[in-house]
Amino acid sequence: MATLLFRLDNVPEEEADEVRRLLEQHGFDTFESRAGFWGLGVAAIWLRDKGDYEAAREALDTYQQGLAERVREERDALAERGEAPTLRRRLRHHPVRVLLVVLALSGVLTLTLLPFLGLIN
Incomplete structure (x- = not known):
């Protein structure tokens, strides 16, 4: 039975490629699943042989420690x-973008709190 080894959600393609190469170099029999068009599936790398899980997990943990x-x-x-x-550097390089983000956050916060502010009176 296949065992989930590594989820690919929000993983950069470069890191996913490194993981694929690592597992291939160690000779683990794996396959991948995709999340699909609607994102209902699990995008992950699966291990075909459950008996290899501990060794594969150890190799993956070592890789992730090195990456960190x-x-x-x-x-x-x-x-x-x-x-x-830093925030200061972003503000200096992209002042319009930072201003738009602050305005958007203010708008969302206002719309969220407005019903509660009406309850005060």
Whole structure:
């Protein structure tokens, strides 16, 4: 029976390709399912042999720890160079976009709270 190994929801294609290569290099028999047009299915990588689950999970966990470390190092390097994304930097580079987001959030908040403000009186 197939066992769910790795969900592909909101996973960048580059990372999904790395996971596919990793599983292929270790010789795991896998297949993929897609979420489908309406998104009702499960987009995931499945392991065909349940007996390989522990070894596959260990390989995947090792990969994900390495990925987390690599991303942390990249983020720290950006912060050291002063290039890390911050609210101030976004406001400076995209003032119209930030203003539109703030206006949209204000509108949603107003529409959400308006019925409750009417109950105060």
